[in-house]
Amino acid sequence: MSKTITFHDYQPQIQSLKSAVIAGLSKADKAIPPKYFYDQRGSELFSEICEQPEYYPPTVERAILRNNSEEISELTGTDRLVLEPGAGSATKIRLLLEPLQPSAYLPMDISCEYLRYSAAEIVDDFPWLPVHAVCVDFTHSIPLPEAAPKRHKLAFFPGSSIGNFTPKEACHFLDMVRETIKPGGMLLIGVDTKKSTDILNAAYNDAAGMTAAFNLNLLHRIRDEAEADCDPENFEHQAFYNQERGRIEMHLISRCRQTLHLNGNEFLLEKGESIHTENSYKYSPEEFIALASQAGLHLVKHWLDEEALFAVYLLKS
Ligand SMILES: C[S@@+](CC[C@H](N)C(=O)[O-])C[C@H]1O[C@@H](n2cnc3c(N)ncnc32)[C@H](O)[C@@H]1O
Incomplete structure (x- = not known):
């Protein structure tokens, strides 16, 4: 069987890490978008997080997909063009490739x-599947390479990555997905549910310190790539559930009063001051179904685990 992989580089990160850090540290409430977590080391650390016992979403989501893969394929049909924005290690799609029999798979990251590495692994393990790996910032666009087969599309967006957007941004992103997959398109999306604060706080503060290392890795990037004189040792990881806003917040907290120098700019951080690095919004099924329908995506079916820790939704445009 022939193995086909094509790489399409849409040159993401129009705003460089350096300018994003300068913009983020210039705000009254300092904040850097979560997409800057993901260099090679950040992607590897995220894979480690997924192995931690406290971080329940990947295990539960995989079980939902595994247990319902045949029904999902009956509802979507086969031969679709499957695209996956933020595919990362592309492990979850493996549970669906045989039942879905896509005409091609487009991991995007x-x-x-x-991405090159995980796309190559898919081709090795599924040699019948044409793979078009797309390097892109999905907050700007979700491009479909000309060379990809023209078929009805199925977008796959697992991992509750939708929770990293504010609800307004999430609606905008879902609208962009709908535009990309029309006509006849479907979206299979994994979304974390609202639940006890204890479970949520433990999930983002794993005992092995992997989430902390992932958060602090941003400072290594800021030091090594953006060339700021920042010492990661001078910060600590903080993650907690903000009940009022329905989201986990991740912060880097300054352990001391310190000044960071970057490209001729000076940024003063007081002891205890935060750089906000990520939100992870949680949605009840009712909330998420309403949000998706605002973006013109309507529920076909959804599946939850027995404890309602996580939900997977199949939506159509
Ligand atoms: C939380 S991980 C989820 C990975 C995988 N989908 C899963 O469920 O395990 C988020 C992935 O999205 C990618 N990502 C984050 N922001 C992105 C952006 N703006 N554009 C493209 N990829 C992005 C990251 O590199 C990472 O691989």
């Missing part, structure tokens, strides 16, 4: 080297 901002972390280009990691």
